[in-house]
């Protein structure tokens with residue numbers, strides 16, 4: 001999977017599952033992250049500016065994992081810097097948003 005394909009997936013998911021609420025100019029790229037980190041979303045103050053997916057997932061058979069990671073990071077981009085995805089505190093909103101995406105069919109072809 002290429003950076004271009006990942007960026008196109010972002011555009012598609014944004015339109016199809018986020019009502020185009022996320023920034024159109026947000027940069028989506030594969031990149032070097034710690035080996036145990038699947039993805040990361042960067043914010044400038046409280047505005048999401050970049051989603052990075054660990055480049056270890058560029059491999060052909062890991063395409064679905066890359067897209068699942070992208071959706072996870074898009075939820076971070078939507079909910080903002082104060083919402084966590086793990087731990088007890090502040091993770092509820094993230095879990096609810098993932099559930100919404102599941103119900104909307106975002107994962108139908110990925111799982």
Ligand SMILES: [Zn+2]
Nearest residue numbers: 072076084085
């Ligand atoms: Zn997360």
